[in-house]
Amino acid sequence: DVPATGLRGNINAKDINTRYYSTTIDIDNNTQDVHFALPHPTSLRSLKKESDYDATHRSLRPDSDNIIILSQPLSFQIIMSIILGLTAAGQIALLMAFYINQSKRVLEFAQPLYVCMFIASGLITTCACYLYLYITNVGCIIREPLIFMSLSLMGAIIAARAWRISTLMSNPLMNTGRGGDNETNGPARVERIRKFVMMAISALSGCDYSAFNLPTTRGHSGGRPMRVQINCMQMLRAILLLCIPQIMLQVVVMGVPALRYTKTLSTPSSISYSETFTASFSQYQCQSSTSASWAVYIFSVLLVILPFHCAYLLNIRPQVEMEKLPQIIDERLKLKFTFIAIARFIVTNAPIVGLTYYYVCPAIRSYTAIVIVVGMPLSVNYYVAYVKLSALKSKKIPQVGGSSAFSSFSNDGDGNVTGRGSAAYAVKMAEMYSKIGRTEETLELIDETLDVWKGEEKSGVLALGDQRRQRETVGAGFTKQDLEKLGPEELEMILQLLIIKGDALMKLHGFQAFPLSAGLNIDAMRIFENCPASKKMKDISIMFPIYNRVSIQLKGGVINQDDSCNLERDLYSRFYHESQVQSFHLVRSLGALAEWYGRIGQVDKAFKYFNTMTSIYMPGEHAPLICENYSVNRCAVTYAVSALWYLQMGQPKQALQRCDQVIKEILPSYDTKDFIGLYHIFWPIIRVLKWNGEVEKAREFYAKWAPDGIENHFAMGVIHKPMCLLLKICDGNPDGDYETEDMESDIDMILEFDAPDMTDLNFITDGWSVKSMAAELCLHLARRLEAGSIARRNLIDRGIQMSTMANERNTTAEGLIKHILAHEAHKGIDDRLLALRKEDNAVDVDVVYEKDEDTNASHNGPLGLTMQSNGVKNNYVSFDFASKFTVRTSGMSNSSASRSTAGVLKKNSKDSHHSNGSTGSTSKQLFSSRISRNSQSKRQSDCDSIAEVGPETEVA
Numbered sequence: 001d002v003p004a005t006g007l008r009g010n011i012n013a014k015d016i017n018t019r020y021y022s023t024t025i026d027i028d029n030n031t032q033d034v035h036f037a038l039p040h041p042t043s044l045r046s047l048k049k050e051s052d053y054d055a056t057h058r059s060l061r062p063d064s065d066n067i068i069i070l071s072q073p074l075s076f077q078i079i080m081s082i083i084l085g086l087t088a089a090g091q092i093a094l095l096m097a098f099y100i101n102q103s104k105r106v107l108e109f110a111q112p113l114y115v116c117m118f119i120a121s122g123l124i125t126t127c128a129c130y131l132y133l134y135i136t137n138v139g140c141i142i143r144e145p146l147i148f149m150s151l152s153l154m155g156a157i158i159a160a161r162a163w164r165i166s167t168l169m170s171n172p173l174m175n176t177g178r179g180g181d182n183e184t185n186g187p188a189r190v191e192r193i194r195k196f197v198m199m200a201i202s203a204l205s206g207c208d209y210s211a212f213n214l215p216t217t218r219g220h221s222g223g224r225p226m227r228v229q230i231n232c233m234q235m236l237r238a239i240l241l242l243c244i245p246q247i248m249l250q251v252v253v254m255g256v257p258a259l260r261y262t263k264t265l266s267t268p269s270s271i272s273y274s275e276t277f278t279a280s281f282s283q284y285q286c287q288s289s290t291s292a293s294w295a296v297y298i299f300s301v302l303l304v305i306l307p308f309h310c311a312y313l314l315n316i317r318p319q320v321e322m323e324k325l326p327q328i329i330d331e332r333l334k335l336k337f338t339f340i341a342i343a344r345f346i347v348t349n350a351p352i353v354g355l356t357y358y359y360v361c362p363a364i365r366s367y368t369a370i371v372i373v374v375g376m377p378l379s380v381n382y383y384v385a386y387v388k389l390s391a392l393k394s395k396k397i398p399q400v401g402g403s404s405a406f407s408s409f410s411n412d413g414d415g416n417v418t419g420r421g422s423a424a425y426a427v428k429m430a431e432m433y434s435k436i437g438r439t440e441e442t443l444e445l446i447d448e449t450l451d452v453w454k455g456e457e458k459s460g461v462l463a464l465g466d467q468r469r470q471r472e473t474v475g476a477g478f479t480k481q482d483l484e485k486l487g488p489e490e491l492e493m494i495l496q497l498l499i500i501k502g503d504a505l506m507k508l509h510g511f512q513a514f515p516l517s518a519g520l521n522i523d524a525m526r527i528f529e530n531c532p533a534s535k536k537m538k539d540i541s542i543m544f545p546i547y548n549r550v551s552i553q554l555k556g557g558v559i560n561q562d563d564s565c566n567l568e569r570d571l572y573s574r575f576y577h578e579s580q581v582q583s584f585h586l587v588r589s590l591g592a593l594a595e596w597y598g599r600i601g602q603v604d605k606a607f608k609y610f611n612t613m614t615s616i617y618m619p620g621e622h623a624p625l626i627c628e629n630y631s632v633n634r635c636a637v638t639y640a641v642s643a644l645w646y647l648q649m650g651q652p653k654q655a656l657q658r659c660d661q662v663i664k665e666i667l668p669s670y671d672t673k674d675f676i677g678l679y680h681i682f683w684p685i686i687r688v689l690k691w692n693g694e695v696e697k698a699r700e701f702y703a704k705w706a707p708d709g710i711e712n713h714f715a716m717g718v719i720h721k722p723m724c725l726l727l728k729i730c731d732g733n734p735d736g737d738y739e740t741e742d743m744e745s746d747i748d749m750i751l752e753f754d755a756p757d758m759t760d761l762n763f764i765t766d767g768w769s770v771k772s773m774a775a776e777l778c779l780h781l782a783r784r785l786e787a788g789s790i791a792r793r794n795l796i797d798r799g800i801q802m803s804t805m806a807n808e809r810n811t812t813a814e815g816l817i818k819h820i821l822a823h824e825a826h827k828g829i830d831d832r833l834l835a836l837r838k839e840d841n842a843v844d845v846d847v848v849y850e851k852d853e854d855t856n857a858s859h860n861g862p863l864g865l866t867m868q869s870n871g872v873k874n875n876y877v878s879f880d881f882a883s884k885f886t887v888r889t890s891g892m893s894n895s896s897a898s899r900s901t902a903g904v905l906k907k908n909s910k911d912s913h914h915s916n917g918s919t920g921s922t923s924k925q926l927f928s929s930r931i932s933r934n935s936q937s938k939r940q941s942d943c944d945s946i947a948e949v950g951p952e953t954e955v956a
Helices: 041-049 052-058 074-100 112-132 137-169 188-204 232-255 293-314 319-324 332-355 362-390 421-435 439-453 461-470 480-484 488-530 532-536 541-555 566-581 583-599 603-616 619-630 634-648 652-669 675-690 695-705 717-729 743-752 757-764 770-782 790-810 820-826 829-841 894-899 938-946
Strands: 002-004 011-013 021-026 031-036 066-070 262-265 269-272 278-282 284-287 473-475
Touching: 074 112, 074 362, 112 137, 112 232, 112 362, 137 188, 137 232, 137 262, 137 284, 137 293, 137 362, 188 232, 188 293, 232 293, 293 332, 332 362, 421 439, 421 488, 439 488, 473 488, 480 488, 480 532, 488 532, 488 541, 488 757, 541 566, 541 583, 541 619, 541 757, 566 583, 583 603, 583 619, 583 634, 603 634, 619 634, 619 652, 634 652, 634 675, 634 820, 652 675, 652 695, 675 695, 675 717, 675 757, 695 717, 717 743, 717 770, 743 770, 743 790, 757 770, 757 790, 770 790, 770 820, 770 829, 790 820, 790 829
Parallel strands: 031 066, 066 278
Antiparallel strands: 002 011, 021 031, 262 284, 269 278
16 A cells, blocks of 8 residues: 545545556546556556455545556567667668769659759658657657658659659650650640649749739840759759648647647546546647647648648659659659558558547557658658659669579569669660750760679680670670670660660750761661570560661762662661561651652662552651651651652653642641651752742742741751742742842851751752752852952853862762763753853953052162162161061951952851761671762862862861
8 A cells, every 4th residue: 555645634545456557646636647567458447456445445535436447568669660760770780871863864854953952851751750759848849840841741742853854854845756646644724733833832932923914023024935944943943832821830839828738637438347436547748729620630730731731743754754764753643652651651540549539549549640741751752752752773784694684673662663763764765865955964874874784804814715605795885795685675775775875865966976876776686686585575666766777878888889779779778677576667658769760760669668658658647757767757758859750751831740748738737847758858849849840939939848947957058048938049040130238248148158968969850969059059140240240250150169069979980970870960050150150251351460560669678678779788678577576366367258259169067977987897798788988089179179278177
């Protein structure tokens, strides 16, 4: 018996079976704090054995119930503290891993800085769960605000990251060439809501004030900039914007005493053990003093859900974006699995929490509450952070059981077999880098990724024989031994990376990179032929764009072939044989074969393949697929090129009808952003119209269909203004003589006009040469000038040079015609230029020296030395004479060069894309080994011998 003083009389508070619990009497609150060491049913049975007298004496006050306060066992608190500590340590390790690997390019688009903030927010939530174990007044005040604000911060970070990516993907530079297809993965209403959320975040975060027509601080009032950038400060404002509702609510809760959570006793749960004895059980909990606390709690939960819902909504992107985004960026599926996991935690544990309000058990209530709260950040951290980091867990190809590196990463942790490791991520990352113009990072990322599949060098005498046998390079640094270890999926990724690398080199170096790009395409063909996994590929369509690129480089002279273009024919035949599995690839190969036969004069075979193509081709379905895979809808171009075949057959009427068909049926539905494809359609149509007496129609056609902004295009822009001028001044122009105040500027433009060789050689196959166009422009401008003028002489010299180059490209070294229609289009131009030269030679030209110049220098020696009467020279030099000599500081300008361009061909930086070297083929039996990069050909050396290369030569 333990005596209790201070009560009414001397009451013995009997310790019933002290082995099971200890009792602490709280006189002020009329309670006993009972800590059970063993399950309490034994104690309850002991209570039932008490007599009525003993039970009455156990009451703290007469006629009042016993209130037994149950608290968590110490062992439970220790174990749960250890579990929470290990969980927090795991989150810290994940945070440190992301921080250490943040420089990895595979993680760059995952925005590792904000992922670190995201993990740190989850760490705060985990640490706040300690307040469920150790209940104090201060802990009750800060527990719910910490949990709700940290969870809201996690959702806000995910939403802000999705908003940033969506904003960058909606950059006008990213949308160039995308056409009008903006179909989304969700309903139109969802897309409208998504765009509204994006605009709201952009406007309120200060990134784009023009979203709601608010005053802008960018210095201009209309439109958004072409290059969109979102800095760290704007990201932090966007995150804070999404957290503000939750922050404001929690500040109000902590500031209002009625809403503030404090340490209080729960409503006692009474249990009757006998007719005269009833025990009431209670526990300490964090609760506010008002009944409105539940409404505030529910509202806080809704504010936690809000940013996560915004994050999911912002990840419902347009279909075009979804195809271009790496899996490391797209988080909609990750969020879906996170929501499912959290729902499981809530469904399985929330009922238990509810039961603890009736059956008082502090340990179970704390455990289930901790499971629900900790489960949220752990689930999101796993799917959003850990899965991304797991892509870096291996850098080499596994050698176990023949499994490939591709298959070892085939599962991204959520059951979705789409995230295929660092290599698969790298492919999408390279596409993103290339799309946004970060070409140098693209090349570095591709080289690093390709090195994953390349074996390490062996050392030692024993390995020499194996090295000689196996270390024979096939292409792109891969050996036969490396290729034998690849799987079909890995081979496809390697080919795709080589394609992206070729495009990146073109963006970085311009036309000078054509030989490098051609070498990569040839390497891709060799790798495909020598890799055993190519025979296991179910879909080899990855090779078809490579065939298309090689054909363009063959026509452009970057890759060597004979004058009969047999290699090009063999390439198209192989393309046709392999592409019969998919209709849109098949029509592209049929069009290529038809154009080749038409170019060499076999018109019957050309129409045979063309008719087959037209019977299969469906513009509505095939055109977008062809543009996506080949960049240019060459099937539409083939329709225009077929008009040239009628000219070869001597049927100009049918050729004009085909041009009308293309103008009425093909061009209206053609993508106006595809400038290169449009110009390949314009070229043969103008070739037919202009040379058949329809110059006015050709001019109206070009003025109507030439898209806005074509003058700024990197390849076609240089041809636009000369084309407009040619259709204005050429033979057959109904407006008569060309007289304009801009003639001087037009002359300067034409004297400098030239197109890259790659462009010219491809246009030759479509009917006429750009060199012929330049020569004809010089002809028509020169014949409008007075004979003997400097400008006329410069135009004639320039025209003869261009005409000579056109003749060399239209014929072989033996003088045989190579391009029939281009040769016919050039006929007569050089003769007319030579006739103008003959007229100029008949004009007398004054010399620079004045015949009547006063030469009273008989008494002066050279260099200003005065001579005395006795013939002795004075050692005196005039300082005025030396001052006449000055050094030109500005260098030779283009204008000065153009004024004195008689016999000088200005070398354009874009024409210098030819280079020496070969691909080093290893087997002449392979098809791709017949294709090599273009070395310095005789045609190019002849052209360069015409040009004078001086200090003013432009270098790219």
